[in-house]
Each structure stands twice: as C-alpha cells, then as structure tokens.
C-alpha cells in the first residue's frame with residue numbers, strides 16, 4: 001500500500017518544536033505543543049473528520065464514523081505530540097537517504113550511524129532512511145505515529161468502501177514527561193479499545209510494561225560538634241552509603257539488566273549528617289518479583305538499623321504503575337486483532353515488553369485496554385534517531401487492516 005501524503009506530513013511535523021519540560025507547572029508543559037496541535041486540527045478538518053477539537057490542555061480529538069451497519073466496538077488511535085526533553089528538538093532538519101546502500105550512514109562530520117551498533121539497518125537496504133543532521137533528535141517518537149494515523153485516516157476517507165468501525169483519534173501532549181493522560185478521561189475518549197502508535201521496529205506489539213514502585217528511605221542520625229562527637233554522633237550520610245553499598249552488585253540494577261529482568265535503582269540521594277533521604281525506583285514485569293525486591297530493601301534496612309543503633313530509619317513504598325498485561329489478558333481480542341493485522345500486512349508479529357511505562361498502560365488501568373503498535377522508529381531520544389519511510393507505510397497499512405479487522 002502507498003500513502004502519498006505520509007512523507008510530507010511526517011517531515012512537516014518533525015520541523016515543529018514540541019519539546020515537553022519536566023519542571024514546568026503548566027499543562028501542557030510547553031505552549032509550543034499547541035503549534036502542532038493547531039496544525040493537526042486544520043489537517044483533520046481537511047481530511048474530513050468530524051468533531052475536530054483541541055482543548056485547553058492541548059489534547060486533539062476527532063471522530064471518523066463507521067461505514068458499517070452492524071454494531072461494533074469503537075476504536076481509539078492514539079499518539080503523542082511532544083518530544084523528549086532530553087535532546088533538543090528545535091530546528092530539526094531531517095536528512096533523507098534514498099535507496100539506502102546498507103553501509104554506515106554519516107549523519108554529519110562527527111556522528112555516524114554504524115551498522116554494527118544498529119544491526120536492524122541491515123534489513124533496510126534499498127529503503128528511504130530519514131535521519132537528523134546530527135544536532136537534534138528527529139522526533140519520529142512520536143510524530144511517525146501521528147503521521148501514520150493521519151495517512152491511514154486520509155486513506156479511509158478517500159476509500160469510503162474500505163470497512164471501518166467508529167474511530168476516535170486522540171493526540172496527546174506531555175507523554176515524555178509522564179503526564180500524557182493526566183487531563184483526559186475514558187469518557188472523553190469515548191472508545192471501547194485503544195492503540196497507541198508509539199512503538200519500535202516492524203511488527204512489534206508491546207503488551208507489557210514494568211510494574212513500578214518507588215521506595216523512600218528516611219534516615220535520621222544524630223549530629224554533634226565533630227570535635228566532641230565521640231560515642232555520640234550517628235552520621236546519616238554513612239547510613240545512606242551503607243544501605244546503597246549493601247545492594248546486590250552484579251544483578252538487579254539498571255546498568256546490568258535487560259529484557260525481562262527487573263531492578264532496584266537508587267535514583268536520588270540527599271544527605272547531611274543529621275538527615276538523609278534515598279529514593280529507589282523498583283521495576284519488574286511480575287508484581288511478586290517487585291515485592292520481593294522491596295522485601296530485600298526492607299531486610300537491608302533492618303540490618304543497617306542493627307549496625308547503627310540510635311538512628312531512625314523509615315521506609316515508605318509508593319505505587320507508580322502496573323504491568324498493563326494484567327488488563328490486556330482480560331481482553332485478548334485487542335492483541336489478536338493487532339497480530340492478525342500485522343500478519344495480513346506480510347509481517348511477523350513480535351510481542352514485546354516495554355522497560356518503562358506508557359500512556360497505554362495508564363489508559364488500560366483507567367478502563368481502556370490499550371497496547372502499543374510499532375511506528376518503525378529507532379534510537380529514540382537521540383541525535384542518532386532514524387526511521388525508514390517504507391516502515392512508516394507498513395505501520396499505516398497495519399492501522400488500516402486493524403480497523404478493517406474490527407468490523408469482522
């Protein structure tokens with residue numbers, strides 16, 4: 001399938017700076033996200049959707065009504081407009097490499113996209129590769145997802161015979177700072193099932209996320225003038241160091257785990273002689289294993305308490321989010337339809353777990369089962385981000401076949 005509008009849409013979206021910002025108190029976190037939101041409103045109207053709207057928080061929504069007579073579920077297609085605050089997204093100048101020859105790609109005079117570091121490149125010979133000029137990220141995360149949804153919608157309107165359910169479109173702000181679903185309700189989305197189009201390589205469906213908690217440790221020591229501290233001082237800094245030092249070293253940390261391994265991650269440390277706080281992030285795909293890691297911290301705390309009598313050490317666990325598979329397992333049809341669409345597009349479905357959370361995970365627990373579909377994007381949040389145009393076309397094709405699948 002060809003999507004003649006896809007390339008231009010994608011290039012025009014990535015040129016708009018939509019970086020979100022962690023420290024911002026406003027919603028959306030940056031006003032620039034409205035620049036893309038307003039452009040999408042114009043284009044959704046041009047394509048011919050109804051109920052096109054951007055609200056005060058920057059959420060863009062629209063409806064494409066079904067062309068079927070029978071009753072069927074309403075499906076939401078979701079992508080995020082912001083780009084990661086980690087890398088500059090201002091003045092993105094995409095570079096197009098036509099008929100890719102399979103060799104390393106010089107992004108600029110100092111940055112190289114090497115095949116040995118990016119083995120997926122080997123599969124892309126002959127394709128149209130889009131990179132940055134090496135000074136910014138590309139923003140395929142997630143403007144590829146937006147462009148793919150837009151081109152699929154354009155196709156559906158131009159081909160009114162092609163079967164489709166009621167489709168709710170939602171473009172969200174602030175996903176990269178974890179607030180993408182903060183100002184939206186399931187009622188507003190108005191769908192039975194959803195798909196975020198925000199994933200990676202061809203054929204991937206992400207139906208799992210970490211289970212995530214944070215653990216705050218508060219340490220109260222005893223401060224005395226160091227000249228006269230003998231037998232009196234209990235240094236909270238040393239207690240904090242002792243707790244961290246006692247953690248397992250060769251496993252169970254972000255720096256030595258991948259795939260389905262979880263971890264304990266000391267994320268913040270504030271320490272003085274009198275008081276210290278440690279924040280740990282705990283991650284695991286299985287909830288039991290998550291609790292096991294928390295028990296380990298609790299044991300370490302007890303042990304260190306014994307070593308430093310007179311100090312107070314408390315521990316508080318806060319839930320962050322849970323593996324969306326817990327929800328998706330109750331609605332197997334959502335994944336089945338996606339796998340079927342991917343196979344019909346001539347690809348092999350690859351189920352993957354996300355070593356993080358997603359808007360889809362939050363939406364799933366809010367009541368809208370929402371796995372994540374591939375966009376074709378690679379090396380996200382990086383100046384070496386890249387995507388192949390033909391992979392984006394495949395993603396748009398999968399969206400179409402998926403919509404058709406829901407009418408069957």
Ligand SMILES: [Zn+2]
Nearest residue numbers: 080141142198
């Ligand atoms: Zn994303």
